[in-house]
Amino acid sequence: MLRFWSNVIGNQLVWLCAVVGAGHGLWWPALLAAAVYVASQLAWSPQPSVEARLMGVAIGCGLVVDGLAGGTGRVVYAAAHPSAWLAPIWILALWAAFAMTLTVSFAVLQRHLRVAALVGLLLAPLAYLSAARGWSSVTFAAPTWQGVAMLGLGWAVALPLLAACARHWQRRMDPINTLAAGEAR
Template identity: 40%
Template sequence: MWPNLRNYLALQLLWLAAVAGAGRGWWWAGPVALLLFVALHFGLHWQARGDLLLMLAALLLGSVVDSLATMSGVVHYAAAWPFPSLAPLWILALWMGLGLTLNHSFGWLMRRPALAVPVMALGGPLSYWGAQASFGAVHFSTPPFVGLLLIGVSWAVATAVLAALVLHLRRPAPLSMRGVE
C-alpha cells in the first residue's frame, strides 16, 4: 500500500474510533486508536524528520482551539474526560493524529499555505459537523452555523501555524550544524 494512502487511512480510522467512541461515552477509544497509529507510523517512518514535533505542535494548538471552544460555550463534547471544561482526550488524540499526516498524506497541502488554510478551514469544521450529525460526539450550543464558522476561523489560524512549521522543518540545516565549516 502506498505510504501516504496508508497514513491518510490511519487518520480516518482514528477519526472513526474517536468520534464513534465518544458518541458512546468511550473517551478512551480515540487515545487507544492514536497509540496504534503512532506505533504504525513510527514503525514505518522513524526517520521522518519533525513528525514528533508536528504531533506535539498539533496537540498544543488543538488544546487551545478546542478548550477555548468549550470554555466559550460554543461547543460541548461527549465523553468530555478528564476535565469537562477543556478539550477532551479523544479530540486531542485527533489533533495528534493530524500532526502525523502533515509531512506525509497532507504534506503536499501543507507546503502550500495559501491553499492549506482555506482547505483546512473548511475541512476542520466539516469534521465537527460529521461528528455531531453521525455520532453525537459534538454538540453546538449556538446555532450550528455560528459554531462551525468559529471553528473554521480557529482551524485557519492553527493551519497557518502548522504550515509555517512544516515549511521551517523542510529547510536544510545550516552548514555549520551539519558539521561543515
C-alpha cells in the same frame, strides 16, 4: 504509495474510532487508535523527530482551538473533561493523529499556506459536523453557525501554522537539502 495510503486510511480510522467512541461516552478508543496509528507512522517516518515535534504543536493547537470552542459553550464535546475549557482527550488524540498527515498525505499544504488556511476554514468544520450528526460526539449551541465558525477560524490559523512548522523542520532535518543549500552558496 503504500505509506501515503496507510497514512490517509489510518487517520480516517482514528477519526472513526474517536467519534464513535465519544458518541458512546468513551474516550479510550481514540487514545488506543491514535497510539497505534502514531506509532506506525513514526516507525515508517524518515524523520520521526519532525513528526514528534509536529504532534506536540498539534496537541497545543487542539488545546487552544477546541478548548476555546468548548469553554465558550459554542461546542459541547461528549466524553469530555469536567472543565469545558480543557479539550477532551479524544479530541487531542485526533490532533496528534492529524499531525502525522502533515508530512505525507497533506504534505502539499507545506508549499501552499493559503490553501492550508482555506482547508482549515472550510473542511475541518465538516468533520465536526459529521461527528455531531453521525454519532452525537459533538453538539453545537444554537445558533450552530457560531460554533462552526469558531472551529473554522481556529483551524484556519492552526493548519497553516502546522504546515509551516512541518516545512521548516523537514528542511532543517534533511541532510540532503542542507548539503544542497550549502553547495548552492
